[in-house]
Amino acid sequence: MDYQKLIKEYRKKPLFDSRELPVRLSCDRSSIEKIIPQREPILLVDAVTGLDLERGAVSGFRKIDPADPVFKGHFPDYPVYPGSYTLEMIGQLSLCLYYFLEGNTTNVTDDAVPVSARATRILGAYFLEPILPGATVDLLACKIDYSGYLATGVGQAIVDGRVCCVSVGEVAIL
Numbered sequence: 001m002d003y004q005k006l007i008k009e010y011r012k013k014p015l016f017d018s019r020e021l022p023v024r025l026s027c028d029r030s031s032i033e034k035i036i037p038q039r040e041p042i043l044l045v046d047a048v049t050g051l052d053l054e055r056g057a058v059s060g061f062r063k064i065d066p067a068d069p070v071f072k073g074h075f076p077d078y079p080v081y082p083g084s085y086t087l088e089m090i091g092q093l094s095l096c097l098y099y100f101l102e103g104n105t106t107n108v109t110d111d112a113v114p115v116s117a118r119a120t121r122i123l124g125a126y127f128l129e130p131i132l133p134g135a136t137v138d139l140l141a142c143k144i145d146y147s148g149y150l151a152t153g154v155g156q157a158i159v160d161g162r163v164c165c166v167s168v169g170e171v172a173i174l
Helices: 003-009 029-035 083-103
Strands: 023-027 047-052 057-063 117-127 136-146 150-159 162-173
Touching: 003 117, 003 162, 029 047, 029 083, 047 083, 057 083, 083 117, 083 136, 083 150, 083 162, 117 150, 136 162
Parallel strands: none
Antiparallel strands: 023 047, 047 057, 057 136, 117 162, 136 150, 150 162
């Protein structure tokens, strides 16, 4: 697959319309903590809101707290949410997708076990718009490939309908 072509295609338009996902979810942070290993202060997805198991697509969001200490140093005169954190948001939503796909489920059970994965590489990313304090970031992710060990996905961070970041990444599922 030509990943550069894929990320260029999705620089200006959403991967999909999250309102059209067939399953609506109310998966909050406590549910997310059951299915992915990240915790505060690096848990960067506030909710998972939609799912399409057949297509391998998921939506969610993150509200950027203006008081987040990251803005003190990035940057004092022009606070911008770091690109590496934006990639992490997309990656965490993608791990949530993996949980639902692997279990062929639309529910987070009480006995859920967090997905164990390690990032292996970013295959491409564009940072198109800054994410500013107070923004609500809509997150979208789609499965590209899964070999039983390596999973590849594409995702976006969108604010007010504008694509701020699009990336393709790969993780090893442990």
